[in-house]
Amino acid sequence: MSQSPNSQNKNAELGVELVTHALSEADLNDLCDATDAAIKAGGGFGWVQLPSRDIMERFWRGVVAMPLRMLFLARLDGVVCGTCQLIKPPANNEAQKHSVQLTGLFVSPWARGRGLSSLLLDTVEQEALKTGFTVINLDVRESMTAAIQLYESRGYELLGRHPYYAMVGGAFVEGRYYTKKLSAS
Numbered sequence: 001m002s003q004s005p006n007s008q009n010k011n012a013e014l015g016v017e018l019v020t021h022a023l024s025e026a027d028l029n030d031l032c033d034a035t036d037a038a039i040k041a042g043g044g045f046g047w048v049q050l051p052s053r054d055i056m057e058r059f060w061r062g063v064v065a066m067p068l069r070m071l072f073l074a075r076l077d078g079v080v081c082g083t084c085q086l087i088k089p090p091a092n093n094e095a096q097k098h099s100v101q102l103t104g105l106f107v108s109p110w111a112r113g114r115g116l117s118s119l120l121l122d123t124v125e126q127e128a129l130k131t132g133f134t135v136i137n138l139d140v141r142e143s144m145t146a147a148i149q150l151y152e153s154r155g156y157e158l159l160g161r162h163p164y165y166a167m168v169g170g171a172f173v174e175g176r177y178y179t180k181k182l183s184a185s
């Protein structure tokens with residue numbers, strides 16, 4: 001009997017890590033596969049058109065190389081299948097040195113519904129606190145209902161809406177802005 005991908009192997013091992021070194025070829029390849037699949041499934045984290053593989057590889061290598069970005073990877077049985085980033089404020093922005101921007105959160109469609117994005121956000125919030133940040137800001141398209149449910153269930157507070165937030169298929173898509181005040185538990 002056939003099973004949907006999300007109902008297979010319920011004992012699969014979940015993992016999330018902060019990237020502290022250059023990506024291996026295998027991880028880069030899996031990350032590009034996950035990005036490719038998530039864009040084809042509707043994106044929601046920036047890309048609308050699928051970029052060529054070399055652009056995607058350069059993008060992820062660039063993320064790892066940028067001092068102001070923290071890259072997190074989610075794994076299912078060791079395979080990279082999701083990600084999230086934190087963008088730190090530049091050093092001159094002393095007034096906002098407490099806050100960090102969350103961006104680029106997605107899980108590949110085949111790995112969804114197993115708690116990986118919750119685990120990603122647990123790790124992201126812990127690492128943000130450890131790095132000295134007490135506020136996480138983020139924005140999301142109104143159409144990304146799973147992500148909105150995820151953020152609201154974790155205490156992200158809706159700040160407002162932007163009617164011209166994104167342009168997809170020649171039409172504006174509304175966006176939402178959220179914030180969360182972190183506290184050590």
Ligand SMILES: CC(C)(COP(=O)(O)OP(=O)(O)OC[C@H]1O[C@@H](n2cnc3c(N)ncnc32)[C@H](O)[C@@H]1OP(=O)(O)O)[C@@H](O)C(=O)NCCC(=O)NCCS
Nearest residue numbers: 044106107112113114115116117118140144146147149150
């Ligand atoms: C949003 C997304 C990251 C969720 O990933 P996931 O690993 O499947 O999520 P989890 O299994 O960890 O679920 C955590 C919570 O998210 C919410 N959620 C996840 N999938 C959902 C869905 N299909 N419908 C409604 N809520 C959903 C629920 O609150 C869920 O908690 P629960 O299981 O206790 O109900 C994933 O659907 C995705 O990549 N979406 C496209 C990209 C995107 O929208 N990114 C956000 C850009 S800001």
